[in-house]
Amino acid sequence: MTRAQSWARLRERPEVDVLVIGGGINGISVFRELALNGVDVVLAEKSDFCSGASAALSRMVHGGLRYLENGEFKLVRESLLERDRLLRNAPHHVKPLPTTVPIFDRFSGLTNSAFRFLGLTRQPSRRGALVIKTGLVLYDLFTGGRRAMPKHEFRSRRETMARWPAINPALCNSATYYDARVSHPERLGIEMLRDTMAECPGAVAINYARVERDGGGPVLHDERSREQYSIAPKLIINATGGWIDLTNAAIGSAAPHHGRHQGLAPHHRQPRAVQKRSTVT
Numbered sequence: 016m017t018r019a020q021s022w023a024r025l026r027e028r029p030e031v032d033v034l035v036i037g038g039g040i041n042g043i044s045v046f047r048e049l050a051l052n053g054v055d056v057v058l059a060e061k062s063d064f065c066s067g068a069s070a071a072l073s074r075m076v077h078g079g080l081r082y083l084e085n086g087e088f089k090l091v092r093e094s095l096l097e098r099d100r101l102l103r104n105a106p107h108h109v110k111p112l113p114t115t116v117p118i119f120d121r122f123s124g125l126t127n128s129a130f131r132f133l134g135l136t137r138q139p140s141r142r143g144a145l146v147i148k149t150g151l152v153l154y155d156l157f158t159g160g161r162r163a164m165p166k167h168e169f170r171s172r173r174e175t176m177a178r179w180p181a182i183n184p185a186l187c188n189s190a191t192y193y194d195a196r197v198s199h200p201e202r203l204g205i206e207m208l209r210d211t212m213a214e215c216p217g218a219v220a221i222n223y224a225r226v227e228r229d230g231g232g233p234v235l236h237d238e239r240s241r242e243q244y245s246i247a248p249k250l251i252i253n254a255t256g257g258w259i260d261l262t263n264a265a266i267g268s269a270a271p272h273h274g275r276h277q278g279l280a281p282h283h284r285q286p287r288a289v290q291k292r293s294t295v296t
């Protein structure tokens with residue numbers, strides 16, 4: 016559907032089941048999931064798609080290694096699953112990222128890690144070989160049979176010095192584990208959109224369409240023509256990330272609930288009336 020056809024479709028039939036506001040990676044993911052499940056859904060983005068935080072990542076696709084220490088196993092399992100799906104589904108954008116950690120002693124961080132695991136502290140501390148090795152073994156176990164990347168490598172001082180002769184000789188070990196990186200996150204978002212439009216020709220995604228409120232209900236303001244059109248959704252999903260409070264104010268919502276989301280990997284199941292709040296990872 017072209018942009019003109021999308022506007023024409025909304026003029027003819029403003030009633031829609033779901034309006035998703037915000038065309039970043041979260042809005043696109045929600046839109047895609049709803050459209051593929053046969054829901055009548057409209058996505059409105061005030062600028063270009065994926066032009067907000069979703070174009071400005073540090074480009075990491077986290078597996079969630081650091082959450083192991085807090086005992087957040089479910090989160091790590093889900094992050095690894097989504098990371099490996101991205102590696103398989105978008106190998107042209109998402110690639111393994113070997114990450115090497117120099118380690119300077121054997122036993123640091125044991126007490127702190129135990130306290131973090133028990134939820135008694137959030138303070139970070141230096142981690143020694145034992146803590147890092149335990150974390151990386153667990154990380155490999157969580158990756159399990161879905162493995163899309165190599166297992167971690169753990170090296171002695173001698174092996175490390177042989178491989179990187181200029182490294183700080185004070186270290187006692189080094190470890191390399193694998194996360195992933197996304198080269199062009201905005202292109203990944205656009206591909207998800209195009210893929211959705213090809214699968215679901217009835218779904219409507221419009222950019223340069225700011226959502227506001229005018230009188231009774233929400234309106235779509237065409238940033239190009241300056242025209243404005245009413246829309247009558249049964250449900251609104253506010254996926255505007257850093258703009259979430261401004262959007263709530265603009266549409267007159269009391270913001271009853273914020274779903275928390277970290278990072279790029281899309282969450283597929285959304286509770287009703289969720290308003291997604293992004294956090295920097």
Ligand SMILES: Cc1cc2nc3c(=O)[nH]c(=O)nc-3n(C[C@H](O)[C@H](O)[C@H](O)COP(=O)(O)OP(=O)(O)OC[C@H]3O[C@@H](n4cnc5c(N)ncnc54)[C@H](O)[C@@H]3O)c2cc1C
Pocket residue numbers: 036037038039040041042059060061062063064065066067068069070071072073074075076077224225226227254255256257258262265276277278279280291292293294295296
């Ligand atoms: C500096 C930085 C580095 C980061 N690095 C990483 C990283 O390495 N790895 C990682 O996984 N995550 C990283 N993140 C987090 C990641 O960027 C976010 O979790 C993710 O991009 C949020 O996506 P989003 O769709 O919620 O928000 P956004 O991408 O910001 O999308 C929100 C959209 O809503 C639109 N909008 C706002 N108001 C309206 C309105 N009234 N009508 C219509 N549209 C509207 C905006 O134009 C915007 O496009 C980083 C974040 C930052 C800030």
